[in-house]
Amino acid sequence: MGTRKYTCKECSQEFTVSYFWSKPREVTCPKCGSKKVAEVLSNCGCSRTDDPGISFT
Numbered sequence: 660m661g662t663r664k665y666t667c668k669e670c671s672q673e674f675t676v677s678y679f680w681s682k683p684r685e686v687t688c689p690k691c692g693s694k695k696v697a698e699v700l701s702n703c704g705c706s707r708t709d710d711p712g713i714s715f716t
Protein backbone atom coordinates (compact mmCIF):
# COMPACT_ATOMS: atom_id res chain seq x y z
CA MET A 660 0.00 0.00 0.00
CA GLY A 661 1.31 3.44 -0.90
CA THR A 662 0.65 6.90 0.47
CA ARG A 663 1.01 10.39 -1.00
CA LYS A 664 0.85 13.75 0.74
CA TYR A 665 -1.21 16.57 -0.80
CA THR A 666 -1.96 20.22 -0.04
CA CYS A 667 -5.23 21.91 -0.99
CA LYS A 668 -4.81 25.15 -2.95
CA GLU A 669 -8.19 26.43 -1.71
CA CYS A 670 -8.06 25.91 2.08
CA SER A 671 -4.34 25.02 2.59
CA GLN A 672 -5.27 21.72 4.29
CA GLU A 673 -2.46 19.14 4.16
CA PHE A 674 -3.63 15.52 3.96
CA THR A 675 -2.46 12.03 3.06
CA VAL A 676 -4.05 9.71 0.51
CA SER A 677 -3.52 5.95 0.75
CA TYR A 678 -3.87 3.71 -2.31
CA PHE A 679 -3.46 0.03 -3.09
CA TRP A 680 -2.06 -0.47 -6.64
CA SER A 681 -1.63 2.95 -8.25
CA LYS A 682 -2.13 6.49 -7.04
CA PRO A 683 -5.52 8.00 -7.87
CA ARG A 684 -5.87 10.26 -10.90
CA GLU A 685 -8.19 12.73 -9.17
CA VAL A 686 -7.82 13.71 -5.54
CA THR A 687 -10.26 15.90 -3.63
CA CYS A 688 -9.65 17.75 -0.39
CA PRO A 689 -11.37 16.00 2.54
CA LYS A 690 -12.00 19.36 4.27
CA CYS A 691 -13.52 21.54 1.52
CA GLY A 692 -14.04 19.11 -1.40
CA SER A 693 -11.88 21.09 -3.84
CA LYS A 694 -10.12 19.29 -6.68
CA LYS A 695 -7.39 21.96 -6.73
CA VAL A 696 -4.75 19.99 -4.85
CA ALA A 697 -0.99 19.62 -5.30
CA GLU A 698 1.16 16.67 -4.38
CA VAL A 699 3.83 17.48 -1.80
CA LEU A 700 7.10 16.30 -3.30
CA SER A 701 9.83 14.94 -1.06
CA ASN A 702 13.53 15.63 -1.33
CA CYS A 703 14.48 11.96 -1.03
CA GLY A 704 15.37 11.60 -4.71
CA CYS A 705 12.48 9.26 -5.49
CA SER A 706 10.41 11.96 -7.26
CA ARG A 707 11.80 13.13 -10.59
CA THR A 708 10.82 16.69 -11.47
CA ASP A 709 13.53 17.28 -14.10
CA ASP A 710 11.73 15.22 -16.76
CA PRO A 711 9.73 17.57 -19.04
CA GLY A 712 7.25 14.76 -19.74
CA ILE A 713 6.10 14.64 -16.11
CA SER A 714 3.52 17.11 -14.83
CA PHE A 715 2.65 17.48 -11.15
CA THR A 716 -0.30 19.85 -11.44
